[in-house]
Amino acid sequence: MRITAVRERTVQLATATRNASIGFGAMTASALSIETDSMRRGRPLTGLAFDSIGRYAHGGLLRERFIPRLLAVDPARYDHG
Helix, strand or coil, X not given: CCEEEEEEEEEECCCCCECCCCECCCCEEEEEEEEEEEEEXXXXXXXXXXXXXXCCCCHHHHHXXXXXXXXXXXXXXXXXX
16 A cells, blocks of 8 residues: 555634633644545545644644655555554
8 A cells, every 4th residue: 555645734623712821712733634545445545634733733844844755655664563
């Protein structure tokens, strides 16, 4: 199986939750879809992921650094553990 596409989108969490120091109403997260060349029911097998460390999405880092590295990896090196 090979990863063929990774898409990132920054999404608003838009929650009214807050604690003593911050409100989370402006918090964002990165939503990802990871598409493979494996087919299920005639469609590519796709995984979903969510990332929000801290208060904001990491779209820039993901698109500029991590997604290109992931797409460049030889599938034989994927961790199957």
